[in-house]
Amino acid sequence: MSISKTPRYIPANIEPKWQRKWEADGLYHSDIDPEKKKYYALTMLPYPSGNLHIGHWYAMTPSDARARYLRMNGYNVLFPMGFDAFGLPAENAAIKHNIHPKQWTYDNIAHMREQMRSMGNMFDWRREAISSDPKYYRWTQWFFIQLLKNELAYRQKSLVDWCPKCNTTLAREQVVGEDRHCERCHTPVVKKELEQWFFRITRYADELLDFTDIDWPEPVKVLQTNWIGRSEGASVVFHTEQGDPIEIFTTRPDTLWGATFMVLAPEHPLLKKITSPEQKTQVEAYVAETIRQTDIQREATDKEKTGVFTGGYAINPVNNERIPIWVADYVLMTYGTGAIMAVPAHDQRDFEFARKFGLEVRVVIQPPDMPALDGANMPASVPARGTMVNSGILNGTPADEAFRQAIRFVEEKGFGKGAVNYRLRDWLISRQRYWGAPIPVLYCEKCGVVPVPDEDLPVLLPDDVEWKPTGESPLKLHPTWRFTTCPQCGGKAERETDTMDTFMCSSWYHLRYLSPDEENAPFNQEEYDYWMPVDTYTGGVEHATMHLMYTRFFHKAFRDLGVVKGNEPMLQLRNQGQILGPDGQRMSKSRGNVVDPDKQVQLYGADTVRAFLMFGYRWAEGGPWEPGNITGVQRWLNRVWNIFLDEPQVGNFDEAGAKLLRRKLHQTLKAVTRDYEQFEFNTVVSGLMELSNTLQEARAEGASAAPVWKEATSIYLRMLAPICPHIAEEIWERLGLPYSIHTQRWPQVDEQATQEEEITIVLQVNGKLRDKLMVPVNCSEERIKELALANETVQRFLEGAVPRKVIYVPGKLVNIVR
RNA sequence: GCCGGAGUGGCGGAAUUGGCAGACGCGCACGACUCAAAAUCGUGUUCCUUCGGGAUUGUGGGUUCGAUUCCCACCUUCGGCACCA
Numbered sequence: 001m002s003i004s005k006t007p008r009y010i011p012a013n014i015e016p017k018w019q020r021k022w023e024a025d026g027l028y029h030s031d032i033d034p035e036k037k038k039y040y041a042l043t044m045l046p047y048p049s050g051n052l053h054i055g056h057w058y059a060m061t062p063s064d065a066r067a068r069y070l071r072m073n074g075y076n077v078l079f080p081m082g083f084d085a086f087g088l089p090a091e092n093a094a095i096k097h098n099i100h101p102k103q104w105t106y107d108n109i110a111h112m113r114e115q116m117r118s119m120g121n122m123f124d125w126r127r128e129a130i131s132s133d134p135k136y137y138r139w140t141q142w143f144f145i146q147l148l149k150n151e152l153a154y155r156q157k158s159l160v161d162w163c164p165k166c167n168t169t170l171a172r173e174q175v176v177g178e179d180r181h182c183e184r185c186h187t188p189v190v191k192k193e194l195e196q197w198f199f200r201i202t203r204y205a206d207e208l209l210d211f212t213d214i215d216w217p218e219p220v221k222v223l224q225t226n227w228i229g230r231s232e233g234a235s236v237v238f239h240t241e242q243g244d245p246i247e248i249f250t251t252r253p254d255t256l257w258g259a260t261f262m263v264l265a266p267e268h269p270l271l272k273k274i275t276s277p278e279q280k281t282q283v284e285a286y287v288a289e290t291i292r293q294t295d296i297q298r299e300a301t302d303k304e305k306t307g308v309f310t311g312g313y314a315i316n317p318v319n320n321e322r323i324p325i326w327v328a329d330y331v332l333m334t335y336g337t338g339a340i341m342a343v344p345a346h347d348q349r350d351f352e353f354a355r356k357f358g359l360e361v362r363v364v365i366q367p368p369d370m371p372a373l374d375g376a377n378m379p380a381s382v383p384a385r386g387t388m389v390n391s392g393i394l395n396g397t398p399a400d401e402a403f404r405q406a407i408r409f410v411e412e413k414g415f416g417k418g419a420v421n422y423r424l425r426d427w428l429i430s431r432q433r434y435w436g437a438p439i440p441v442l443y444c445e446k447c448g449v450v451p452v453p454d455e456d457l458p459v460l461l462p463d464d465v466e467w468k469p470t471g472e473s474p475l476k477l478h479p480t481w482r483f484t485t486c487p488q489c490g491g492k493a494e495r496e497t498d499t500m501d502t503f504m505c506s507s508w509y510h511l512r513y514l515s516p517d518e519e520n521a522p523f524n525q526e527e528y529d530y531w532m533p534v535d536t537y538t539g540g541v542e543h544a545t546m547h548l549m550y551t552r553f554f555h556k557a558f559r560d561l562g563v564v565k566g567n568e569p570m571l572q573l574r575n576q577g578q579i580l581g582p583d584g585q586r587m588s589k590s591r592g593n594v595v596d597p598d599k600q601v602q603l604y605g606a607d608t609v610r611a612f613l614m615f616g617y618r619w620a621e622g623g624p625w626e627p628g629n630i631t632g633v634q635r636w637l638n639r640v641w642n643i644f645l646d647e648p649q650v651g652n653f654d655e656a657g658a659k660l661l662r663r664k665l666h667q668t669l670k671a672v673t674r675d676y677e678q679f680e681f682n683t684v685v686s687g688l689m690e691l692s693n694t695l696q697e698a699r700a701e702g703a704s705a706a707p708v709w710k711e712a713t714s715i716y717l718r719m720l721a722p723i724c725p726h727i728a729e730e731i732w733e734r735l736g737l738p739y740s741i742h743t744q745r746w747p748q749v750d751e752q753a754t755q756e757e758e759i760t761i762v763l764q765v766n767g768k769l770r771d772k773l774m775v776p777v778n779c780s781e782e783r784i785k786e787l788a789l790a791n792e793t794v795q796r797f798l799e800g801a802v803p804r805k806v807i808y809v810p811g812k813l814v815n816i817v818r
Numbered sequence: 819g820c821c822g823g824a825g826u827g828g829c830g831g832a833a834u835u836g837g838c839a840g841a842c843g844c845g846c847a848c849g850a851c852u853c854a855a856a857a858u859c860g861u862g863u864u865c866c867u868u869c870g871g872g873a874u875u876g877u878g879g880g881u882u883c884g885a886u887u888c889c890c891a892c893c894u895u896c897g898g899c900a901c902c903a
Contacts, residue, residue, distance in 0.1 A: 178900080219897085222822055226899060233903085250903060263903090303901080330901045340903045349901050423902055541897080615843075616830060621823090626830060632843040635858090674834075682831070686842035693842090762838050767884040769838060796870095807883050812837055817883050 009641035011605020044539030068722035085132035138458035229423025236416030249336035258364035276311025436499025444486035577622025607724035615685035651702030762813035
């Protein structure tokens, strides 16, 4: 009939406008306010790869929505953003496009910062921290020096993982998969013997296993626990016939009497000495062959056992038996002591080895549910649960009891002691690349390793460098940077030319946000005392055994050095899933399935993209991008716009309608509030959609002229504001409500209004739904049962039988059992 | 092999403490508006059905008056670890 007098909803006309205004007004500035309860909401910072990915939107938007929700609930919320700006891609791009890594990085940051602004997040950009800024890495270097001074950083020559494509060493955590490939470029790694810097994360292994202070997702805790790999057992010292000690670690000291041979790793230092002249040729050939093999070949689990007798013998301290010593590659030098006692009867690996080489298999544990075992004929090793046999003093003891007794025994006799072993290795942080924070130490001919004095920090990364990757740090090739004088003796000194693993930079960025311009300390103490710890941290699970473990280690180490407080840096962690391409595959340029968020914003507007990402998926799960589904959200926001801004309609909306509308309004508010708390964003949106359907129907009946409409509008827009900040602000303003909606308080649920007057009672016969009953809320149990039994459908299904039982669940159902 | 997550309509997903399975949305079908189309609005939409009802939350058991929810076994799938002594 008449064309709407209000303009249509055109996101492009309102979104940039509000973003500029919020920025100009400093609406999202977070400053210390002792009057208010603080909330530190942190979401993982991106690497400045050049473009924001739809995955960044997926991770950041719900975090932003929840931060906004908390702010409306009266918290003083800190929600900062920055860039994890050091790292390899900058160098690779530099080589490819002949552009300086620094320029490439900062150009990307400038672009991505603008992309992030288009999301309409409440980031306080004054607190932006960029890890490649000298004012940032000056403190990364300072942290390194503190670790060094406190023996938590050390330099050691060892066999380390090397990525031949990235031309650098990697931490154990950065080597992944069955084929042991580089986490970044997927090239299989090789071993190299190099002198590298390590952090003593292993010293904190036990504490890292303790999650009592934090609310983290179970899977992350499991991943970290498995990665740390704590095993309890004993370390026992065997001796060779010549008297050389060989220490072994075992998780089954109870099976000591069943050890029929020993195995050394091919790299074991004692191997040469043990080997008899007759066996020398064979052993040397075996070791040479083993070393030629890659780790992948060596560590393949399905591989047949190989090994060679050394000619040497050891004495088992518990029974003085003489047992042969073999060398085999199924024993790893990197775990335990690189030597084992072999108990073939109760360990499948030892069993396979023993059978192949005709070694004795001696049963020392008889499982209760098996016939008497015979070592010579058993087809496989058996689980070590049962009663001890052939074990001297332990005979007749249950195995779990024998475990403790054996430890006591070896301790008393001085053969060994109870011991704990970890799979976790120390964190290798040296990288032979240019674009990273230089490791701030000097090597002086006279003084040795010298930390760079505080007043000389930062050790600046020189700009004029040839960054072609040679396998050595490009800094090594710099003509002048490398050579300097020793601050202690004034003599000739050389700089460390390796840079730090970027995970070192990201281990403390949450602290730099507190005061990114602070010059006298890594962070301002007052800011720290107010904001820390991080209340909620959000990001992907893929960081479980890397960043998330490193940052916990970092915090605990610096707690012990008196720099930070508390046991944990991040109290609550929540993981989002991943958005896959429309084909269900990981998004990648090579697959051509990448969804560009900028284009989506252009097509639908930021609010629609935000709401869709929250509505279409279980946040923790993620899933494939469904190109069509976003239209549902687009339609919804169009409807919302029209519901609140179109001319009122005339109808017969009455008091009863108003009461129903208020009920739905407050019921929704209650549900939505709960869902924001619980990170269930899809039901926040669906709840708002449902309510908008109700509002639309009520409106057609003339509700927008009724007094209740004002309340509904105000509550609805405030519930919408965290998800769709622009449209909520725009409608709010057009309705003449006070700027800004984002500084309004979260609405209060009117519990009374949510109460139903009538309830539906489900009628079941033998547990099957047969009919429904509408009764007043206060209807008595007797009356409801009476009505239920009198019900026509119920009667029909009873077929005249007398009910055996009538179950009444208050307010829910009546189940009649016949 | 071990550890962990997930299996619900054609699709994404919902179901709060063991109590109406399939909310909300996509898609589809039909209708209204339109010369027509788009947009919008309305109605319907798990499957089978003799229209009474029956079946149904990966499969098979169990507990219970009642199970998507709890227990046991298994299958599929996605992650992690893997000769770790």
